[in-house]
Structures are given as structure tokens and as C-alpha cells.
Amino acid sequence: MAATRAVAAGGPERSEAPVRTRITDMLGIDIPIVQAPMGYIARSRLASAVSQAGGLGICETSSGRWDEVRAEMEAMPTLTDRPWGVNIAGLFVRDPALLDTVIDVVVNAGVRFATTSAGDPARLVPPLKAAGITVFHVVPTLRGALKAVAAGADGLVVEGVEGGGFKNADGASTMVLLPQVAAAVDVPLIAAGGICDGVSMAAALTLGADGVQMGTRMLTSAESPVHDNWKSAVLAATETDTVVVNRYARPAMRTLRTELSSEAERQSPAPSLSLDGIRSLYFGGEMNAAYAMSGQVAGRVTEVLPVRQILETTWRDCQARLRQMGNRATG
Numbered sequence: 001m002a003a004t005r006a007v008a009a010g011g012p013e014r015s016e017a018p019v020r021t022r023i024t025d026m027l028g029i030d031i032p033i034v035q036a037p038m039g040y041i042a043r044s045r046l047a048s049a050v051s052q053a054g055g056l057g058i059c060e061t062s063s064g065r066w067d068e069v070r071a072e073m074e075a076m077p078t079l080t081d082r083p084w085g086v087n088i089a090g091l092f093v094r095d096p097a098l099l100d101t102v103i104d105v106v107v108n109a110g111v112r113f114a115t116t117s118a119g120d121p122a123r124l125v126p127p128l129k130a131a132g133i134t135v136f137h138v139v140p141t142l143r144g145a146l147k148a149v150a151a152g153a154d155g156l157v158v159e160g161v162e163g164g165g166f167k168n169a170d171g172a173s174t175m176v177l178l179p180q181v182a183a184a185v186d187v188p189l190i191a192a193g194g195i196c197d198g199v200s201m202a203a204a205l206t207l208g209a210d211g212v213q214m215g216t217r218m219l220t221s222a223e224s225p226v227h228d229n230w231k232s233a234v235l236a237a238t239e240t241d242t243v244v245v246n247r248y249a250r251p252a253m254r255t256l257r258t259e260l261s262s263e264a265e266r267q268s269p270a271p272s273l274s275l276d277g278i279r280s281l282y283f284g285g286e287m288n289a290a291y292a293m294s295g296q297v298a299g300r301v302t303e304v305l306p307v308r309q310i311l312e313t314t315w316r317d318c319q320a321r322l323r324q325m326g327n328r329a330t331g
Helices: 022-027 044-052 066-079 096-108 121-130 142-150 174-184 198-206 228-236 259-264 275-284 296-300 307-329
Strands: 004-007 013-016 033-035 057-059 084-089 113-117 134-139 155-159 165-167 189-192 211-214 242-245 252-256
Touching: 022 155, 033 044, 033 057, 033 307, 044 057, 044 066, 044 084, 044 307, 057 066, 066 096, 084 096, 096 121, 113 121, 121 134, 121 142, 134 142, 142 155, 142 174, 155 174, 174 189, 174 198, 198 211, 198 307, 228 252, 242 259
Parallel strands: 033 211, 057 084, 084 113, 113 134, 134 155, 155 189, 189 211
Antiparallel strands: 004 013, 165 252, 242 252
8 A cells, every 4th residue: 555645844745654453464455444244245246346445355154145155255366366255153054064064165265364253263263273264253242252362263353232233232332342352362353333434443443453344334335235225224324223133032133223123123032034035125125124234333324435435535534543643642
């Protein structure tokens, strides 16, 4: 990445080197932004765009559509020569034989980085590491973070409860959880939940993160495959327009407030969804056909932009804010 330019008061123009973090160095990327592994959405089109822009694109496996997932992984090297990764959610690979199959697919696809989530890190992390893959485990609590590090995770995705998708309904916000985890472990951290731009990314780095993960912001990118109705609903949302469905029955999910989710919020367990309903929402724009998972940060997303513009603007503004705060601190 090119160095930024700055002019000191009364002085000549000077060059400032871009900020490096443990995430950029470990993963070989230019911008420490990871795209969230949203089911059915985090496929090769979106993931490759993120990697091409200097971040780290992630392919999902949580849809459980294994033939499709395999094809998407096989497509990635044809779309980008930059680093990319996959997510493996333990909730959807409870069968040990299936987990072995998924790991084989990941290894054969040449994947060098994986996030694991929604499951016991002691079960998910070791076999991936044995295959030579760098593994970050997603954690919603300090207890989970300590357990993941003990299982050998190379790093953590620290996920605040304000984020969209599957959640620990009793979890803490990123503002509370991230510095708590940062004070307790010494592995690289990716902050997730509530991050959509430079100022929120700068806040996460200040709280102890080495990089950030974006879900809702990437959901509303130009390259996201979801229907424009969903994107428009995010743009129209306020910070209070999400609900947590299945709070007491698990798995809990943070989703946009719709007629469907508002009713489901009061039910335990919430109504289950069909594959047809999911496809009708994601690709047909039927907003009450399934849960439109999105985070509270929807209230801060105001326009659909290309992935490259999102990443480059976020990283530029993040670095500018960090330097601004540093200048204030030093007078």
C-alpha cells in the first residue's frame, strides 16, 4: 500500500508509512480487514473482491451446501492471487466424519487460513493446525477466549453482541469484551461487531485489536449477492432496528426488525426456516421469508459501495484518526 502524505504546519511535505499490525504481517495482507463468513453470502464473488482490495476474504461453509461450497473454494484461485480463507462452524459439522471431509476439502483447496466458530475449539482447532492452517477461533466471552487459546488457536475473532447473525444472547458488547480479552491473552485479535468505517475501526484498534471483521457493511457492498431489498432495508434502518431471535432457545440470531422477526422475537423457540425461505429472502428479496441477519451497525450504513472503496476508505480514515489522536495526546 502506498504511504500516505501529510504536511506539517510550516514545514515540508512528509511521507508517513502505513500502519502495520500483527494481522497484516501474519496473514500477508495490506489492510487488516476481514470479511465475515455470512452463510450463502460469503462466496467467491464477495470474498475474492475483499482479497483483491487488500483485505482477507472468507468463504462460508455454514450453509451446509457442500457441493456449492467446494465449487466456490475452487473458484477462488481463479479470481484472486491474494490470501483468502474459510470459516468452519462447529454447529454445522457435529459429525466427526463430516468434519474430516470438510477439512479435506479445505486443505485440497489450498486454504492457509481458517476461522472456526460455534463449537468447541478443542475439537475444531487442532486438526486444522495439524494440516498447516493458521486458525483463529470466534469467541463471544472471555471464558471462550481462554479456552480457544488453550486449544492452540493462533488468534481470536472477538465478537460483540451487537453484531449480526448467530450470537451468544448473553454476550457483552465489543466495547466491553475486546479490552477484557486483550488484557488476558497475547495472541492477535480481530474485533467483530459494530464496525463499518474508519472511526469504528480506529476505536477497535485502540481497544486492543490488530484488525477488524465486517459483516453488515460487506452485506451492503456492491459485490454482495443479496437482493437489493435487503440492502435497502439496512440503509433505511436505525441503530435500534434489530432484534435477537431465539434468545432463550439457541442458536440466538441478531436480525433486522421485520414482521417475521418481530413476531419470532416473542416466541421460544422461534419458528425454524426452510431453505426455500432463505433463498427467497437472500436472492428474491422477500423480507419476511427468513431472518435478515444484520448488526446494530446497520444504523450507520448509509450507502452501497464497492468493496475496494469500503476497504480503502475505512483504512485511510482509521489511520488518520489514530494519528489525530496521537497528535492530541502529545500536544
